[in-house]
Amino acid sequence: MQTQSDIRLTPQRQVILEELAKVKTHPTANEVYDMVRKRLPRIGLGTVYRNLELMADNGMILKLEVGGSQKRFDATTDLHYHIRCTGCGRVDDIQFSAMPQLDQLAANSSDYQVLGHHIEFSGICESCDDPQEAKK
Amino acid sequence: MQTQSDIRLTPQRQVILEELAKVKTHPTANEVYDMVRKRLPRIGLGTVYRNLELMADNGMILKLEVGGSQKRFDATTDLHYHIRCTGCGRVDDIQFSAMPQLDQLAANSSDYQVLGHHIEFSGICESCDDPQEAKK
DNA sequence: TTAATAAATGAGAATGTGTATTATTCCTAT
DNA sequence: ATAGGAATAATACACATTCTCATTTATTAA
Numbered sequence: 001m002q003t004q005s006d007i008r009l010t011p012q013r014q015v016i017l018e019e020l021a022k023v024k025t026h027p028t029a030n031e032v033y034d035m036v037r038k039r040l041p042r043i044g045l046g047t048v049y050r051n052l053e054l055m056a057d058n059g060m061i062l063k064l065e066v067g068g069s070q071k072r073f074d075a076t077t078d079l080h081y082h083i084r085c086t087g088c089g090r091v092d093d094i095q096f097s098a099m100p101q102l103d104q105l106a107a108n109s110s111d112y113q114v115l116g117h118h119i120e121f122s123g124i125c126e127s128c129d130d131p132q133e134a135k136k
Numbered sequence: 137m138q139t140q141s142d143i144r145l146t147p148q149r150q151v152i153l154e155e156l157a158k159v160k161t162h163p164t165a166n167e168v169y170d171m172v173r174k175r176l177p178r179i180g181l182g183t184v185y186r187n188l189e190l191m192a193d194n195g196m197i198l199k200l201e202v203g204g205s206q207k208r209f210d211a212t213t214d215l216h217y218h219i220r221c222t223g224c225g226r227v228d229d230i231q232f233s234a235m236p237q238l239d240q241l242a243a244n245s246s247d248y249q250v251l252g253h254h255i256e257f258s259g260i261c262e263s264c265d266d267p268q269e270a271k272k
Numbered sequence: 273t274t275a276a277t278a279a280a281t282g283a284g285a286a287t288g289t290g291t292a293t294t295a296t297t298c299c300t301a302t
Numbered sequence: 303a304t305a306g307g308a309a310t311a312a313t314a315c316a317c318a319t320t321c322t323c324a325t326t327t328a329t330t331a332a
Contacts, residue, residue, distance in 0.1 A: 044282040065203030095245040109231040112259035119255050123248035180311040
């Protein structure tokens, strides 16, 4: 694990970063791949994975290990929480302020050296709510 | 999604449940498979997956979608939080009491119908801490 | 500038986790 | 005992992610 070290800004990396910053959703690697491919049609999926991973290690972006089978990426790196729709899997930001004091609580009640935390809410998003109402 | 409905307690299911209740770790499906196989050598991995999923839907056990590439299972179903070691991937319980009021906060600051939440701490467990100390 | 060296990429193979299929076996109720 | 449905074991399949490696691109040293 490194913090802001020697990472060369190749064209591929730049485009990945720009496209990720452009959206407020939290795309999967494949979705990033699709966005990037419009500008760099010859880029490989492996390159996208490799660089997302690299930039996450570097602290430039956030890798979200939320529920579901795919990892998601976030250009906003400050501590904030997420909510995931159990219907469609989309992930949105939760706007209330983070609670760093939780880490202290956890440290007191475990033998771990606590590094951080993440809160993931689950719920039904607006889009998924409507069709369900119709069914009733 | 169902709550405590008609689920037949086959020998396989009973052993899966017993083995899961026996440990305080939060084993992956594969680890459950290994434990169960000592008592039922002919059981299939698919059966373990199918029944863990079924029992989770049923509310008999908890499916943890924590970080890492594998899902984990927990025989303790009341709301509690977890901490995951970034070194070895093991998952332990965090002992302080849950905060259901967080759901209300989230509901107020999003358009979702909030169903619940989970907090996952990350850190270094005791076992992983020692070798790292030695390296310095 | 050019040669040597190192790093990054693209293509595709390989791995690993989880799900679907299907023939067979096991219950359960007549 | 037998028919009908549920559950199982074995295996094939799907998908996300990582790995390999030959080629390309950038950097460094002369």
